[in-house]
Amino acid sequence: MRILFLGDLVGRAGRQVAIDQIPRLRTKWKIDLLVVNGENAAGGFGINEDIYESLIEVGADAVTLGNHAFDQRETLVFIERAERLVRPANYPPGTPGRGSVLVELHDGRHALVMNLMGRTYMDAMDDPFALAERELAACPLRHRADAILIDFHGEATSEKQAFGHFVDGRASVVVGTHTHVPTADQQIFAGGTAYISDAGMCGDYDSILGMDKEEPIRRFTRKIPSGRFEPATGEATLCGLAVETDDATGLAMRISRVCIGPRLESCLPKFW
Amino acid sequence: MRILFLGDLVGRAGRQVAIDQIPRLRTKWKIDLLVVNGENAAGGFGINEDIYESLIEVGADAVTLGNHAFDQRETLVFIERAERLVRPANYPPGTPGRGSVLVELHDGRHALVMNLMGRTYMDAMDDPFALAERELAACPLRHRADAILIDFHGEATSEKQAFGHFVDGRASVVVGTHTHVPTADQQIFAGGTAYISDAGMCGDYDSILGMDKEEPIRRFTRKIPSGRFEPATGEATLCGLAVETDDATGLAMRISRVCIGPRLESCLPKFW
Amino acid sequence: MRILFLGDLVGRAGRQVAIDQIPRLRTKWKIDLLVVNGENAAGGFGINEDIYESLIEVGADAVTLGNHAFDQRETLVFIERAERLVRPANYPPGTPGRGSVLVELHDGRHALVMNLMGRTYMDAMDDPFALAERELAACPLRHRADAILIDFHGEATSEKQAFGHFVDGRASVVVGTHTHVPTADQQIFAGGTAYISDAGMCGDYDSILGMDKEEPIRRFTRKIPSGRFEPATGEATLCGLAVETDDATGLAMRISRVCIGPRLESCLPKFW
Amino acid sequence: MRILFLGDLVGRAGRQVAIDQIPRLRTKWKIDLLVVNGENAAGGFGINEDIYESLIEVGADAVTLGNHAFDQRETLVFIERAERLVRPANYPPGTPGRGSVLVELHDGRHALVMNLMGRTYMDAMDDPFALAERELAACPLRHRADAILIDFHGEATSEKQAFGHFVDGRASVVVGTHTHVPTADQQIFAGGTAYISDAGMCGDYDSILGMDKEEPIRRFTRKIPSGRFEPATGEATLCGLAVETDDATGLAMRISRVCIGPRLESCLPKFW
Numbered sequence A, B, C, D: 001m002r003i004l005f006l007g008d009l010v011g012r013a014g015r016q017v018a019i020d021q022i023p024r025l026r027t028k029w030k031i032d033l034l035v036v037n038g039e040n041a042a043g044g045f046g047i048n049e050d051i052y053e054s055l056i057e058v059g060a061d062a063v064t065l066g067n068h069a070f071d072q073r074e075t076l077v078f079i080e081r082a083e084r085l086v087r088p089a090n091y092p093p094g095t096p097g098r099g100s101v102l103v104e105l106h107d108g109r110h111a112l113v114m115n116l117m118g119r120t121y122m123d124a125m126d127d128p129f130a131l132a133e134r135e136l137a138a139c140p141l142r143h144r145a146d147a148i149l150i151d152f153h154g155e156a157t158s159e160k161q162a163f164g165h166f167v168d169g170r171a172s173v174v175v176g177t178h179t180h181v182p183t184a185d186q187q188i189f190a191g192g193t194a195y196i197s198d199a200g201m202c203g204d205y206d207s208i209l210g211m212d213k214e215e216p217i218r219r220f221t222r223k224i225p226s227g228r229f230e231p232a233t234g235e236a237t238l239c240g241l242a243v244e245t246d247d248a249t250g251l252a253m254r255i256s257r258v259c260i261g262p263r264l265e266s267c268l269p270k271f272w
């Protein structure tokens, strides 16, 4: 199965590059499963129904979130009817929305897309390790899902790597998000799980995490907020991960970073 | 000036790959300035005098450190006579050792190597922004130094990017360390400063941050330590950054990640 | 029911004052239920079987713990047979020991003693609110327990107060521990739960949290450890909480701080 | 010198109790120096010029602040002309306002009032220990100031106690603020400095830190904000610290908590 994941879309620039590129890349690379992290799509903070729907329309199979999942108030409402919108599974039980979705592909194969939040240097959510354990037991690879992709939204590289190895052989892909910086540590672990610590954001890389540089620098140097964070408006660079799995095992055979745009070194999967 | 920086050496595996590769790379790429982060060189925790000297002997011009600077007790003593060992400059005044060193190159040019620690999700050190401001005023690029390299040892990508832009045009290179994961966001900022959020470690990438996987995973899942962290012993991958500066301006002209070894995708500077 | 709780015993000084005073106070005040927090009893870090047994022998009905629960390696073993040793209930499922104990009093009444850890500025444990909800449903006040005491071991006053109000009317006593400083905010909430943000430690108050002052001050000023933390050895002050509940409702009728010793202002329950 | 300090005023209830009580207590106890922490006086977040002036008018000699110092935008402007408004001294150099003020008392004596912020579990400010060292050298007790009061605004009891002992003998009073909970650990240290870990707030103690209980509890249990924090509106309890110093030494002779109001146990200085 050919899988393409795009990291956190930040603001209008990030949405635009995703909407422009998704149809083209789906076709060109014959993508089977395309997942996008949308936690910063609405002005940098959360997502709304229009944006969610536009992403599904252009070809996303699922949209994952993170710590900004509920920044837009309307999300608490529309998330229930947004069947392919996935918020971190380790919110408390009873939280609106879903923590994973079993996507049916065009040809009848199934892929499980799960979203989890790390806890190191982040809010105290339920245990993502224990929760993954349960979910993977309930929907084991190859039995109910031909592929399993987990978007692990976290800060610390230690926790992300530990999680990747923890599910090695039980998930097809563990892709980190949240730092808004692509890492270059993509590899296929010994058990067959494709792993990267962070997919990076889709946004303007002449910025601080996709936001205008001025206010963040001021807060670091002056310790007093003097305005709001606004998404940077320069041309966006698209960052993500491409993985090809073996349908016989559900495990990864090939992995490549994806990077298309004006500011970072270009990177395309050589195997497609 | 041709600059090569190698990220945190972790344990014996990390030291070995650095010691094996430094002489070869220096010669092959005609490196003028070679800097290594050694904060995890001694069994994963700090550095000792033997290791420091062996790194200088094989060709490092300076060795930087980080939050593990003083993990080995002997460091408090030998750091005073280790003239090219640089600990974070934002330790409290009076801390043994130095926060920057002006290296004289073989041909008489000078390079300033500075080490700073971030404060987001890390210990509360002195302000690295204010300190860089002062240091750069005292030793401005092109006046007293032909090149300035700052190893910014930090956790949060926001703080690293903010710092990079803060000194943009005033330093030749800002290279992040500490997360032990190479990022792929290397670029030359508008003002001419070469930047990468993290150089990655030199160590075994079948590991968690260069350490054996078992104990870290156990701590995340069980919340009870059951042993010590030990460096992983598999073959190391070398990770770093290559930058070429323009001697007329002291600013960066070319930038490339460097990655050599068994587990991560290989990457070499195309311009040398 | 007359309940006496003593805060974190720190080192030899803390143990001594507890062992000296428990028999006397039990008799003098006709205590029905006496609970002690022992997480720092063994040299400041954790507890061992000898200490646990000596506390039970002199008259403690239960010993609670906290983030230092497993600092002594032997605890993982003896905790299973230590029937009145209670570690935080929100360790991951499968952790040795128990998170609550139903104590049978001398006259056949029962008291539930529970231990929970906060998560704000502390390690990411399971949700203490959700867990308390479940435990209180399984063992409701007056049905299976004549009184319920919860030792909430946490750092942030916001989380402690929120927890206290969350279980108000469902627990007899919520007593905070961990900061090693007694608070003076004891009150009976509207629903009938007795509450204090922190009971304070039993230890030498000419110290920093019960430990020798020199090393902690050095770490704050120099940012480099230069030795181990050692319990202060001056005469200890005993700190705790006294609560009297109404057996008809299981709720609190009277509350008083308890403070006996050389350094802090003395405080005794006026109602006994 | 007779010194009265009142902890963080929270919202209208906190302001009211302070304004009602200050004139009465000043007269009754013949207070020489009266200091109030006002960081939460304006709706729970910061302070404005009207509130500042009303506090000075009723008899406060100085108003200290904390991490909420600049929550109200107007503070950046009026703080320069508010000569007795003291924000934490360890904001970066160049921050508007002052970190200490030398108050001239009615009879010509002088008292230095300083405000500092802790860094443990708080934002990364400049080093409060180093800064106190410098300030106390520049304005030593008995030479330029007859008394020195430091409001140390911090979260962790370890840092507050370490700071207290660090300046023991060099300041008259170290009074902690920020946790909004009064501690009962007031004592005069060996060197003569009066110390308490926290003065507690002036506000409604049927609340969470002075704010309505509902929203904070919801955030702890659901992890999604669903509204703003609003000050609780019940009758406030006044909390603070009373200290009497010896003018010959500038050091403390007597110390007592102060607590007046409907919800916490009343406490008045017995020595006045």
Ligand SMILES: [Fe+2]
Binding pocket: A008, A039, A040, A066, A178, A179, A180
């Ligand atoms: Fe994001």
Ligand SMILES: [Fe+2]
Binding pocket: A039, A066, A067, A068, A153, A177, A178, A179
């Ligand atoms: Fe995020």
Ligand SMILES: [Fe+2]
Binding pocket: B008, B039, B040, B066, B178, B179, B180
């Ligand atoms: Fe490191």
Ligand SMILES: [Fe+2]
Binding pocket: B039, B066, B067, B068, B153, B177, B178, B179
């Ligand atoms: Fe580090």
Ligand SMILES: [Fe+2]
Binding pocket: C008, C039, C040, C066, C178, C179, C180
């Ligand atoms: Fe403790």
Ligand SMILES: [Fe+2]
Binding pocket: C039, C066, C067, C068, C153, C177, C178, C179
């Ligand atoms: Fe504790």
Ligand SMILES: [Fe+2]
Binding pocket: D008, D039, D040, D066, D178, D179, D180
């Ligand atoms: Fe406050």
Ligand SMILES: [Fe+2]
Binding pocket: D039, D066, D067, D068, D153, D177, D178, D179
């Ligand atoms: Fe505060």
